[in-house]
Amino acid sequence: MHMQEIFEKFAKSPAMAGIVAPTDIQRDAIPHILGGRDIIAQSPTGTGKTLSYLLPIFAGIKGDIRAVQAVIIAPTYELASQIAMVARGLAEKADSDVALLIGGADKRRQLTALKAKPLVIVGSLGRISDFVVEKKLSMHHVRTLVFDEADRLFVEQNMINIQAVIKATLRDRQILLFSATMPKKTAETATPLMKEPVNIGIGNAIPKNIRHFYTICEGRKKAERLRSIIHNQSIEKMLIFVNRPFDIEKAAQRLNFHNIPTSPLHGDKDKVARKAAMEALRKGKIKALVASDAGSRGLDIGGLNHVVNLDLPAREKDYIHRAGRCGRAGADGTVISIVTGGEAEALKKMAKKLKIPLEEYL
Numbered sequence: 001m002h003m004q005e006i007f008e009k010f011a012k013s014p015a016m017a018g019i020v021a022p023t024d025i026q027r028d029a030i031p032h033i034l035g036g037r038d039i040i041a042q043s044p045t046g047t048g049k050t051l052s053y054l055l056p057i058f059a060g061i062k063g064d065i066r067a068v069q070a071v072i073i074a075p076t077y078e079l080a081s082q083i084a085m086v087a088r089g090l091a092e093k094a095d096s097d098v099a100l101l102i103g104g105a106d107k108r109r110q111l112t113a114l115k116a117k118p119l120v121i122v123g124s125l126g127r128i129s130d131f132v133v134e135k136k137l138s139m140h141h142v143r144t145l146v147f148d149e150a151d152r153l154f155v156e157q158n159m160i161n162i163q164a165v166i167k168a169t170l171r172d173r174q175i176l177l178f179s180a181t182m183p184k185k186t187a188e189t190a191t192p193l194m195k196e197p198v199n200i201g202i203g204n205a206i207p208k209n210i211r212h213f214y215t216i217c218e219g220r221k222k223a224e225r226l227r228s229i230i231h232n233q234s235i236e237k238m239l240i241f242v243n244r245p246f247d248i249e250k251a252a253q254r255l256n257f258h259n260i261p262t263s264p265l266h267g268d269k270d271k272v273a274r275k276a277a278m279e280a281l282r283k284g285k286i287k288a289l290v291a292s293d294a295g296s297r298g299l300d301i302g303g304l305n306h307v308v309n310l311d312l313p314a315r316e317k318d319y320i321h322r323a324g325r326c327g328r329a330g331a332d333g334t335v336i337s338i339v340t341g342g343e344a345e346a347l348k349k350m351a352k353k354l355k356i357p358l359e360e361y362l
Contacts, residue, residue: 003030006059015051015089023048028200030056033144038175040150040190041200042182044207045324046331049178050086053146057120058087060143063095066117067141073125073165075152077102077271083148084122096120101127101137104271111136125153129161132168139168147190150177151317154189166193180324181317206323206356210333213361214347222310222338223251227258229308229336229361230287237281238288238306239325243314245292251310252290265291293318301325309337312347316354336361 001009003022010016022030025043032039033056043049057070072087074080084100091098099113101123110127114137121128121137131137145166147153153162154177166175175194179186191197217225229235242251245266252264263277263286278301280286289301293313307326313319327333337347351358 001034001059003027003034006030006055009059010055010090010093013089013093015054015086019048019051023052025049025201026052026055029053032198032200033057033174033176034060036174038194038197039200040177040182040187040194040197042179043201045180045321046328047207049148049180050083053144053148053176053178054083054087054090057144057146058090058094058096061094061096061119063119065141066119067138068117068119068121069141070120070144070146071128071139071142071165072120072122072146072148073128073153074122074148075125076149077104077124078274079149080122080124087120087122091120098122101131103127125158125161125165129164132165139165140170142169142173144174144176145169146176146178148178150179150190151181151183151186152179154186159189163193181320183317206320206354207327207333209331210323210327210335212323212335212337212351212356212358214337214339214344214358215361216339216341216344219340223254223258223260225338226255226308226310227260229338230260233306235306236284236287237301237304238308239301239304239322240288240290240308240310241313241322242290242292243311245294247311248290248292255288255290260288261286262288262290265289293321302328304328305331305333307333307335309335309339312337312339312343313350316350319350319354 011020025047029039029041029052033053061069072083074083080102084098087098096119098120099118101110101121103124103126132139177190215225242248248264248266252262255262263280265274265277277289281289281301304326307322313322323335339347348358
């Protein structure tokens, strides 16, 4: 099946949402996936990575084999849940079903879901590797194994579980790595486990539809400066970043004091509390969420066009992931970094390395 045929087949599925033509990453990745190649793919957040691997997976599903044929692994339950939602939107067009296996959820229900013989599994590394080791999840018919946000998965503490999952599959399976950033170490760690992987999009990290601003003020006046920017720009929805998880509550309280309705978003908050905070932002009950880099990974908030750095990210890859929270699916996005004089110099060096145009907010 060719790419155009795939888009025509799934055009009316809920997952496509009116998409009729492939994005750059889809155009580059799908032919290689259809050809059975292993790939290491980097593409900015919001450019269609999920459909890049889901479309060819569902196009190749063999309905007469009632066994798991593809496994997609993500580093957070939010991202896994989002992938599963998209996958279920495609599944109805492929005579397939999808099971979500994530930590923190009822194991018995997940085992019941496996007994229904789903053809596609989406989940977290820990839960999937547990089921594989316990021989509750058979990988003997898996033809495609996907690692989404691979830079977070291919780290030292996860390698035993990753190797256990890969070892359980047949030798002729394909392995696909996708991420918004693909550090050299990630590729070097993964490559020996793959078969001559094709590298796609390496070095093209931030979409051009995102503008990058900075404004300088004293550290103690950052919240006040943000309030002024919100008033001048009429910003209705934004994600605000701080570096340290234990500063999240303090930053949220400070912003609420300055009449910016805000909720904290902790990485270790229970799922119900995180979902409630994100729903409050989506429905306009608050203007902002405050999060750290760890707490924000995997978030996909529709209509989010502004990201604010109250703290300057420590690494270029963190800036990329932060920026990728806005301007998704081709929409315009804006990143505003509120910095001190010393931070401004560090930001300019970071922007130069990332090759992004940095404008002073006036």
